[in-house]
Amino acid sequence: MILRFVRGTPEDDVQRVRARLEREGHRTVRSPERERPILAVIGKIKPATLSELERDPAIEARVRSEIPDLVLVHRAFREGPTVARVGSVRVGGDDVVVIAGPCSVEGREAVLEVAHAVREAGAHILRGGAYKPRTSPYAFQGFGVEGLSQLKAAGEAVKLPVVSEIMDAADLPAFLDHHIDCLQIGARNMQNFSLLKAVAASGLPVLLKRGLAATVEEWLFAAEYLAAFGAREIMLCERGIRTFEKATRNTLDLTVLPLMREWSHLPILVDPAHAAGIARIIPPLSRASIAAGADGVAVEVHLDPSVARSDGPQALLPGEFARLVAEARVMAAVTGRRLHPPPGSPAA
């Protein structure tokens, strides 16, 4: 249950309620909102205690989550949509962001070239996989630590924060050593709970992809894990789900965009690349994502997709990507928002 106090309630009153609930064995979490105290209460509250809370004049509303125990990522736990910071980039709120880069980091020069191209075209965050979750054990597995170093160097050269997928908690020190700005939890690891806990404890921003066959509820609980174990900056990313359809790699589920707005305060991005698997249909899917309320899109870019070491068929050429960013700017405006200013610019 989420307790929303009257705006301006003295902290002593909040702590009194909190202490009472904790004496009864509940874990409680105070939201960071200062003006209006909000308290998440884990576990079922006894009827007698509940009726006491109902009579407490300091408590304006008691919100029972539609999904029991889903409280920290629940919309009612915050005053409005939250904004996650990745480096100097704000994800969520009134801005639309674009994440771009190669599927895999393929070498120091290669990632630097793509970084320049996407930065010039207007990307806000540079992506690139150093640890790759490949279906075949014989496919390119990524350069590991060396890939992280190459990605970060490219990000620094073009002044963009970087995001990269982590598959194993044991690799966390390498991500921290290389100052990776955001950890991506891939679709295949959305319910790897020990990884979620370790990533959450690192304190770094997290981009949480939806599992290949995860329900909205399972996905939100994965985000709840992150929040419960210490993550403060969490972003959801829809990347297509498994269906009977074989014409595309996955099926892009845009229905989650308006739905997540109702259920959660977290920013939500769309990765149409892994949903479609076909480069030429990514621009219209990106437009549709922003039209439906996405806080941003994540796509893959390669200078020569025919030789990409992974996901070549869904990689955009730099020119195609530049058009996509121009369209994202228009779609952001159509939906009453704006394309996030380039990192480092005075407006950012």
Ligand code: PEP
């Ligand atoms: C990726 O971003 O390259 C990736 C492997 O994504 P997903 O986990 O969504 O398949």
Ligand code: MN
């Ligand atoms: Mn990929």
